[in-house]
Amino acid sequence: xxxxxxxxxxxxxxxxxxxxxxxxxxxxxxxxxxxxxxxxxxxxxxxxxxxxxxxxxxxxxxxxxxxxxxxxxxxxxxxxxxxxxxxxxxxxxxxxxxxxxxxxxxxxxxxxxxxxxxxxxxxxxxxxxxxxxxxxxxxxxxxxxxxxxxxxxxxxxxxxxxxxxxxxxxxxxxxxxxxxxxxxxxxxxxxxxxxxxxxxxxxxxxxxxxxxxxxxxxxxxxxxxxxxxxxxxxxxxxxxxxxxxxxxxxxxxxxxxxxxxxxxxxxxxxxxxxxxxxxxxxxxxxxxxxxxxxxxxxxxxxxxxxxxxxxxxxxxxxxxxxxxxxxxxxxxxxxxxxxxxxxxxxxxxxxxxxxxxxxxxxxxxxxxxxxxxxxxxxxxxxxxxxxxxxxxxxxxxxxxxxxxxxxxxxxxxxxxxxxxxxxxxx
Numbered sequence: 491x492x493x494x495x496x497x498x499x500x501x502x503x504x505x506x507x508x509x510x511x512x513x514x515x516x517x518x519x520x521x522x523x524x525x526x527x528x529x530x531x532x533x534x535x536x537x538x539x540x541x542x543x544x545x546x547x548x549x550x551x552x553x554x555x556x557x558x559x560x561x562x563x564x565x566x567x568x569x570x571x572x573x574x575x576x577x578x579x580x581x582x583x584x585x586x587x588x589x590x591x592x593x594x595x596x597x598x599x600x601x602x603x604x605x606x607x608x609x610x611x612x613x614x615x616x617x618x619x620x621x622x623x624x625x626x627x628x629x630x631x632x633x634x635x636x637x638x639x640x641x642x643x644x645x646x647x648x649x650x651x652x653x654x655x656x657x658x659x660x661x662x663x664x665x666x667x668x669x670x671x672x673x674x675x676x677x678x679x680x681x682x683x684x685x686x687x688x689x690x691x692x693x694x695x696x697x698x699x700x701x702x703x704x705x706x707x708x709x710x711x712x713x714x715x716x717x718x719x720x721x722x723x724x725x726x727x728x729x730x731x732x733x734x735x736x737x738x739x740x741x742x743x744x745x746x747x748x749x750x751x752x753x754x755x756x757x758x759x760x761x762x763x764x765x766x767x768x769x770x771x772x773x774x775x776x777x778x779x780x781x782x783x784x785x786x787x788x789x790x791x792x793x794x795x796x797x798x799x800x801x802x803x804x805x806x807x808x809x810x811x812x813x814x815x816x817x818x819x820x821x822x823x824x825x826x827x828x829x830x831x832x833x834x835x836x837x838x839x840x841x842x843x844x845x846x847x848x849x850x851x852x853x854x855x856x857x858x859x860x861x862x863x864x865x866x867x868x869x870x871x872x873x874x875x876x877x878x879x880x881x882x883x884x885x886x887x888x889x890x891x892x893x894x895x896x897x898x899x900x901x902x903x904x905x906x907x908x909x910x911x912x913x914x915x916x
Contacts, residue, residue, distance in 0.1 A: 524669065727741075
């Protein structure tokens with residue numbers, strides 16, 4: 491193996507807690523024909539929802555301990571800390587380079603390149619990047635190469651479809667070690683040439699797709715600048731990005747400003763000088779943009795800064811929630827309340843006969859008499875000269891107070907099942 495020429499391509503993949511630059515590694519794996527490396531890592535942050543669905547991993551607290559568990563089988567995985575796992579990874583690469591006597595190149599498969607970015611940032615955090623750069627010459631993204639070879643026979647280029655069509659194999663797509671192994675087999679299958687050695691065929695096929703580590707570092711620096719611009723524009727686009735229906739449109743409009751190097755302070759200065767925002771946007775945006783997008787940008791910027799300029803009725807309808815909220819009164823809510831059952835309704839306060847008493851007006855007279863008995867003795871003496879008016883089913887009759895007093899005395903001496911409890915009406 492030491493007499494061969496050209497670099498050695500190693501297929502590698504990682505599982506992370508997310509797809510952002512600040513996310514951490516929770517599983518790292520490397521594979522080639524002769525050897526492989528695999529290690530689970532215990533991350534400090536929890537794995538987000540999308541990563542849990544993709545990798546079938548989650549962090550669990552068991553008493554005073556925190557473990558990494560597979561969601562499918564419930565198995566607790568043996569892990570190491572991030573610094574220990576990355577140190578073992580770098581040591582394995584150094585030993586492999588000594589054994590091969592050639593440069594090593596890490597091969598991965600992604601349409602977007604967050605995996606090398608996350609790995610470089612993790613190595614830089616623990617001061618392992620210099621040793622890594624001595625062992626590794628660069629990275630090679632095999633996506634462009636596989637797409638150029640299979641664009642006539644395939645429409646989608648996922649590793650799962652490639653393995654099924656090219657190799658007629660199925661694998662565990664949630665496992666980083668399985669993904670690294672199947673990727674190496676796919677590239678070796680496509681890059682078969684006249685030579686008898688598969689490693690030389692892979693090196694010749696991916697030579698033009700290799701990127702040195704310094705180029706990856708430049709990409710990380712450019713990505714950090716882009717993230718800084720996005721954070722500066724967050725006050726303008728934040729509320730629209732959180733809306734499901736307007737999220738895609740807001741991201742497209744924000745990308746126009748970022749690609750044109752327009753930051754928040756520049757927009758604020760234009761608004762402070764009371765210049766026309768539409769003219770400024772048309773003059774400084776480098777990408778092709780329609781007039782409707784210019785109007786939408788003008789509305790979003792002026793809405794945040796408080797200017798109100800450029801807000802046409804058409805724009806107000808198409809962007810955001812600008813219609814005033816309806817003030818719902820308590821009476822509107824009362825209409826949705828459950829109505830009481832007429833069978834158990836007490837109409838003693840209004841003087842109506844309760845339908846459960848079969849039309850007997852005695853209970854109405856009793857309820858009125860009991861309510862009057864709770865008053866003071868002075869009020870009783872005044873009411874002996876007055877009359878009490880009782881209404882039953884719309885008819886008005888006048889009954890002397892002496893009749894009410896006699897009825898009250900008869901109630902106290904008798905215990906009828908139709909008697910009403912002596913309770914004050916609310």
